[in-house]
Amino acid sequence: xxxxxxxxxxxxxxxxxxxxxxxxxxxxxxxxxxxxxxxxxxxxxxxxxxxxxxxxxxxxxxxxxxxxxxxxxxxxxxxxxxxxxxxxxxxxxxxxxxxxxxxxxxxxxxxxxxxxxxxxxxxxxxxxxxxxxxxxxxxxxxxxxxxxxxxxxxxxxxxxxxxxxxxxxxxxxxxxxxxxxxxxxxxxxxxxxxxxxxxxxxxxxxxxxxxxxxxxxxxxxxxxxxxxxxxxxxxxxxxxxxxxxxxxxxxxxxxxxxxxxxxxxxxxxxxxxxxxxxxxxxxxxxxxxxxxxxxxxxxxxxxxxxxxxxxxxxxxxxxxxxxxxxxxxxxxxxxxxxxxxxxxxxxxxxxxxxxxxxxxxxxxxxxxxxxxxxxxxxxxxxxxxxxxxxxxxxxxxxxxxxxxxxxxxxxxxxxxxx
Numbered sequence: 001x002x003x004x005x006x007x008x009x010x011x012x013x014x015x016x017x018x019x020x021x022x023x024x025x026x027x028x029x030x031x032x033x034x035x036x037x038x039x040x041x042x043x044x045x046x047x048x049x050x051x052x053x054x055x056x057x058x059x060x061x062x063x064x065x066x067x068x069x070x071x072x073x074x075x076x077x078x079x080x081x082x083x084x085x086x087x088x089x090x091x092x093x094x095x096x097x098x099x100x101x102x103x104x105x106x107x108x109x110x111x112x113x114x115x116x117x118x119x120x121x122x123x124x125x126x127x128x129x130x131x132x133x134x135x136x137x138x139x140x141x142x143x144x145x146x147x148x149x150x151x152x153x154x155x156x157x158x159x160x161x162x163x164x165x166x167x168x169x170x171x172x173x174x175x176x177x178x179x180x181x182x183x184x185x186x187x188x189x190x191x192x193x194x195x196x197x198x199x200x201x202x203x204x205x206x207x208x209x210x211x212x213x214x215x216x217x218x219x220x221x222x223x224x225x226x227x228x229x230x231x232x233x234x235x236x237x238x239x240x241x242x243x244x245x246x247x248x249x250x251x252x253x254x255x256x257x258x259x260x261x262x263x264x265x266x267x268x269x270x271x272x273x274x275x276x277x278x279x280x281x282x283x284x285x286x287x288x289x290x291x292x293x294x295x296x297x298x299x300x301x302x303x304x305x306x307x308x309x310x311x312x313x314x315x316x317x318x319x320x321x322x323x324x325x326x327x328x329x330x331x332x333x334x335x336x337x338x339x340x341x342x343x344x345x346x347x348x349x350x351x352x353x354x355x356x357x358x359x360x361x362x363x364x365x366x367x368x369x370x371x372x373x374x375x376x377x378x379x380x381x382x383x384x385x386x387x388x389x390x391x392x393x394x395x396x397x398x399x400x401x402x403x404x405x406x407x408x409x410x411x412x413x414x415x416x417x418x
Contacts, residue, residue, distance in 0.1 A: 004169050004408065011163045015414030022155030025117030025124075029151055030083075030108035032074045038064045043071035045107035051085040051098045053289045057125050057178065058099035062106050076105040077114035082121050084128070086149045087111035089289070090252065094147045095137055095154065097125040113151045123167035126174055127159040131406045144235050160411045170408045177401035181394060188390045195379045196332075202372055203332050205362055211371065212364045221330070222357035224321050225313050228277075230306035233270035240270030247304035248274075251288035254296035254310070256391075257327070257380050259283060262304065274305040275312070280323045282313040284330060286356060291341050291349035295334035299327045311356065325369035326361065328376050333359045 008016070033045055044062035046055075054063060066074075077083050083098045083106075099121045100106055100114075108114055117124060127133055140153035162170075201207060209216055221227065230249075233240035244267040253262045266274075277283075277300060285296040287309040306312050313330065315321040337359065341351040364372075 004166060004173075007166045007169060008162065008411070011165065012414065016160045016162045016166075016411035017414050018158050019161045020156055020158050021115065021124075024119055024161060025115050027151035027155060028075055028077070028081075028108075028114040028116070029110075030075050030112040030114070031110050033066060033070075033107060033109035037066050037070055039067050041065065042067050043107060044102065044104065045071070045074075045109065046077070046083050046098065046100070046112070047109045048085045048087060048112035049289050049292070051083060051112065052088065052093040052096040053292045055098050056182070057097065057129070058101050058122060060101045060103075062102065066107055071107050074107045074109075075114070077108050078105050078116070079103060080121050081114040081116050082125055082128075083108055083112055083114050084154070085112050086151065086154065088147055089145070090250075091138060091141055091147050092252065093289075094141055094149050095128055095133075097128045099125050111148075113154070119161060120164060120167040120171055122171045122175070124159070126171065126405060127409055129405070130409045131402075132409065133157055133159060145232075160409060160413075162411060173408065174401065174405055177397065177404065181397045181401065184390060184394045184397065188394065191390065198379065199328065199332055199376055202375060203329060203362065208362050208364045208368060208372075211368045216362055216364045218360050218362050220357060221313070221359040221361050224317075224361050224363065225315050225326060227353075227357060228275060228312050229308060230274050230310060230312070231308045233266055233274070237269075239267060241266055243267065244270060246271045246276070247300075247302060249283050249300075249304050249306040249310050251285045251290060251296065251307075251309045254283060254285050254298045257298055257331075257377075258301050259298040259304070260301045266305065271305050276303050276305055277312045277314070278303055280314065282323065282327045282330060284311045284313060284356075285309060286311050286353075287350040289349060291338055291351070295331070295337055295351075297327060297331040297334070299324065311353075319366070321361070321363060322366060322369045322373060324373045324377070328373065329361050330359065 033047060035047060042065035045064050045066045046062055047064060050063065077100045079100060079102055081100050083100055085093065085096045088094045136157045137149065140156060141147050141149045205216065205218060241264065244265040246266050246268065247262045248264050248266045249259065249262055250264065253259060279300050279302055281300045283298050283300060283306060285291065290296060313326065315323055315326055337351050337356065340355045341349050
C-alpha cells in the first residue's frame with residue numbers, strides 16, 4: 001500500500017482518471033461454438049459457460065479444442081485479451097472475466113466477448129470483479145431467466161485507470177492473495193478426495209452388510225423418499241420479494257452440508273404457490289452450470305422453499321430411513337449422476353428426473369445408519385464447514401482479498417480540466 005501511495009503521489013497527484021471500458025479498448029463478440037463441437041485434439045477454444053465454472057481469473061491453456069476447419073471460421077481472442085462471459089442464468093456470473101495468457105489466439109464462443117486493451121489485462125479483470133463494477137452491472141444487464149450484458153452496454157461501464165506502474169503494483173498485491181487462496185483450495189481438495197474415498201467405502205453395500213451383520217435392501221430413491229421441486233415467483237412483481245422473510249433456495253445457496261440461509265428471501269405472496277419444506281429436507285441442485293464440477297447437496301436447517309433448479313427430497317418413513325443418512329447417500333451418488341447429466345447434453349447441465357429418481361439407496365437398520373452419520377458428519381466438518389478448519393481459513397482469506405481489492409481500486413477521482 002505504501003508503494004502504491006508513493007506512485008500515486010508521484011504520477012497522479014491530482015487524482016486518477018475514470019474511463020469507460022469503450023474508451024480504453026475494443027470488444028470482439030464470440031460466435032459459433034457449442035459443446036458438441038469439441039474435439040480431443042485441435043485448436044484451443046473457450047466456451048462461455050466454462051469461464052465461470054472451470055477457470056480462474058487467468059489461464060495459459062484452454063481445456064477444450066475444436067477442429068482447425070472450425071477454428072478458421074470463428075472469432076478469436078489474442079494473448080493479453082480478456083474473455084468475458086456476457087450471458088448467464090444469474091447476475092453474479094455475468095461479466096466474469098478470464099485473461100487469456102496463452103501463446104496463440106484462442107477461439108471464443110457465442111455469449112462471450114474478447115476485450116482488447118493496452119492497459120494491464122489483469123488489472124482490468126480485477127476491476128471487473130470489484131464492487132464498483134458489480135454495482136454498475138446491475139444497471140446495464142438485461143433479462144430475467146437468462147441475464148445478458150451486451151458489449152455495447154459493457155462499454156459504458158466506468159473504471160479507474162491509473163498509470164501502468166500503479167496497475168502493475170496492484171496486480172502484484174492481489175495476485176499474492178489469489179495464489180495463497182489457490183494453495184489452500186488445493187489442500188482442501190486433497191482432503192475432500194480422501195473423504196470421498198472413505199465415504200464411498202463406508203456406504204458400500206458390502207460394508208453396510210458387515211455393520212448390519214446381515215443382508216440389507218437397496219431401493220430406488222423414489223421408493224423411499226418424496227421428490228419434489230419449486231419455481232421462481234415472478235420478479236416483475238416486487239410484492240413477491242420486498243421485505244420477504246421466507247427462505248428461497250437457488251443453486252448458488254447450496255454450498256455447505258447444512259443450509260441455514262439463502263441469498264434471496266421471498267414474501268408470503270411469493271411463496272403462495274410454493275411448498276415450504278421442513279427442516280431436515282435434502283436439497284439437490286439438478287440444473288446449473290456448477291454440475292460441470294460437482295453435485296451440490298445440502299440439508300435444510302430451517303424451513304424453506306426452492307426454485308426450479310432444485311429437488312427437495314425427504315424420506316417417506318423416518319423410522320426406516322434417517323434424513324441425514326439419505327443426505328450422505330445422495331451426495332455419494334454425485335459422480336454417477338453427473339456422468340448421466342453430461343451424457344444427456346443440453347445448453348445447461350442438468351440431471352434428468354427419471355435418472356435421479358433411480359438413485360440406489362441402501363437401507364440398513366437405523367442404528368447402522370446413525371453410526372455412519374456420526375462418522376461422516378465429523379469428516380464433513382473438516383472439508384465443508386465455514387466455521388472450522390481449512391474451509392473457514394479459505395473463507396477468511398477470500399473476504400480479506402475482497403476487502404483489499406476494493407480498497408486498492410478506490411482512487412480519488414481526477415477533476416476534469418477546466
